[in-house]
Amino acid sequence: MKIAxxxxxKNLYSSKRLIEAAESRGHEVRVLDVLRCYMNITSSRPxxxxxxxxxxxxxxxIPRIGASVTFYGTAVVRQFEMMGVYPLNExxxxxxxxxxxxxxxxxxxxxxxxxxxxxxxKPDDIEDLIKMVGGAPLVIKLLQGTQGIGxxxxxxxSAAKSVIESFFGLNASVLVQEFIKEAGGADIxxxxxxxxxxxxxxxxxxxxxxxxxxxxxxSAELVxxxxxxxxxxxxxANTMGLNVCGVDILRAERGPVVMEVNxxxxxxxxxxxxxxxxxxxxxxxxxxxAKKGKTGTKGGHK
Ligand code: ADP
Ligand code: MG
Numbered sequence: 001m002k003i004a005x006x007x008x009x010k011n012l013y014s015s016k017r018l019i020e021a022a023e024s025r026g027h028e029v030r031v032l033d034v035l036r037c038y039m040n041i042t043s044s045r046p047x048x049x050x051x052x053x054x055x056x057x058x059x060x061x062i063p064r065i066g067a068s069v070t071f072y073g074t075a076v077v078r079q080f081e082m083m084g085v086y087p088l089n090e091x092x093x094x095x096x097x098x099x100x101x102x103x104x105x106x107x108x109x110x111x112x113x114x115x116x117x118x119x120x121x122k123p124d125d126i127e128d129l130i131k132m133v134g135g136a137p138l139v140i141k142l143l144q145g146t147q148g149i150g151x152x153x154x155x156x157x158s159a160a161k162s163v164i165e166s167f168f169g170l171n172a173s174v175l176v177q178e179f180i181k182e183a184g185g186a187d188i189x190x191x192x193x194x195x196x197x198x199x200x201x202x203x204x205x206x207x208x209x210x211x212x213x214x215x216x217x218x219s220a221e222l223v224x225x226x227x228x229x230x231x232x233x234x235x236x237a238n239t240m241g242l243n244v245c246g247v248d249i250l251r252a253e254r255g256p257v258v259m260e261v262n263x264x265x266x267x268x269x270x271x272x273x274x275x276x277x278x279x280x281x282x283x284x285x286x287x288x289x290a291k292k293g294k295t296g297t298k299g300g301h302k
Pocket of ligand 2: 147148213248260
């Protein structure tokens with residue numbers, strides 16, 4: 001197969017491992033910087049161009065789209081779909097999961113466990129919003145944040161109020177969420193490939209830190225999932241429409257609650273923590289599923 005890997009840097013661990021896994025199985029991989037892909041959106045003959053050359057004959061595309069380039073990146077993935085190239089994750093699914101609010105709404109419709117969450121627009125409604133999610137302590141999240149930046153724990157009601165007010169003052173959209181204290185600063189990353197959770201790790205935040213992000217000094221270790229956690233992760237992936245993703249779960253007293261679903265999950269932490277060949281799982285999934293024109297968005301019905 002000829003596979004396009006959309007990545008801004010071929011030397012990143014995840015890119016290197018995917019290239020290695022694909023080449024060792026006899027595939028050809030071309031790494032493309034998504035921001036250098038430009039598109040000709042012509043009736044009946046959509047095409048993608050790269051540094052002066054027209055791209056052709058790809059069987060599959062692996063999108064690894066950074067959060068900061070979601071808009072342009074998903075447009076490029078959609079263009080590949082229009083050309084009949086099989087996407088590991090579809091553009092609509094990527095856009096859906098990038099929007100924290102939209103994701104939670106979809107998960108809630110399916111009855112999947114999640115922290116009680118609220119969303120409002122006007123300072124007048126802050127009091128009631130705080131009450132609605134169960135009062136302080138509570139977590140306030142910038143809708144556009146990643147890597148733990150923009151996630152704040154407000155210990156008291158007055159702290160919550162002033163933080164929300166200041167975000168509103170900056171015209172930023174925030175999500176207000178029940179604080180799952182019993183998670184103890186840890187979360188579980190479930191790595192989903194197709195209909196399977198192929199690996200899982202527990203990430204523990206640094207001493208005194210409620211955020212478990214590795215970028216915030218968290219550390220990872222192996223974890224065994226309960227049947228309920230496994231089922232929750234698969235249902236969340238399915239709801240987002242993602243074939244390959246990282247589902248982040250908190251262990252709440254009432255059971256697993258989903259925090260977010262990541263459409264470009266990194267391989268380094270999870271392969272190191274589990275010793276598994278996840279890049280190989282991803283490539284095997286593509287071998288099994290890639291077919292020309294097999295994209296849900298092609299007919300424009302989603
Ligand atoms: P980001 O997209 O920036 O990673 P997350 O929603 O994943 O934002 O939050 C970052 C971290 O903060 C999580 O990994 C988790 O450890 C902690 N966290 C987030 N929401 C809650 C919550 N409602 N209760 C307890 N801890 C939380
Ligand atoms: Mg996170």
